[in-house]
Amino acid sequence: MSGWLRVVGLGPAEADWRTREVERALAEAQHVVGYHTYLARVPERSGLTRHGSDNGDELARARRGLELAQRGARVVVVSGGDAGVFGMAAAVFEALELGPPSWRNIEITVLPAVTAMLAAAARLGAPLGNDFCAINLSDNLKPWAVVEKRLALAAQADFVIALYNPASQARQEQLGQALEILRRHRTLDAVVMFARAVGRPQEQLRVTTLGTADPAWADMQTLILVGNHTTRCVAREAARPWVYTPRRLAPAP
């Protein structure tokens, strides 16, 4: 029997946001490998062995999945959101490149899913209506100087910017520094959105400006969106404003 490895994203939270293809992979799998917080979102069933691990152990997790598939098992490696966006997919290919040549014959499929940026944007309106970029604020795998440079250039280029991993228990100061960099290149009235735990019971959405954004509003479960210079709010009487970025951008004067 030949095994396979599917690298799947579980979406940001709600099972409704999970694709049918991902559900099928989970239903057919014999092993599911992932960070234990995400594994908790995969229902238990007989015939499915779970391999949970701590955060930060991505390469070991990827190797585990590849070894099991190589031995003929049907294996799913899970990520939150989309596996290709700051998730397990790149770790699997890194392990594959470094691993034994025989691993390259394993049938590997990456299944797309809803990433946090898209779920947050949908809740808020249409903030990604014009060109955008995504930056991972964590400096666990890259120098902080690179993050600073990318922030400055993205702000100068007037991209709508999605910030993943804005804070963690170990990293509290960096978001403040990141906002300072953005303030140097963008006006203080730029729209800033904090989307916390989107799709989960504790979901919280906050629309503010670059001038008043407070780093304390973000935690590990927060995605931040910074609008471009045209991003605007449509006010509503008793509800949070809709935020959108117009499709049209006037030529520079």
Ligand code: SAH
């Ligand atoms: N692969 C994931 C991202 C992993 S990085 C994806 O595609 O979404 C982890 C970061 O994603 C968090 O720090 C946060 O910035 C963001 N994130 C993940 N789920 C989220 C959610 N439900 N609401 C808001 N942000 C979320």
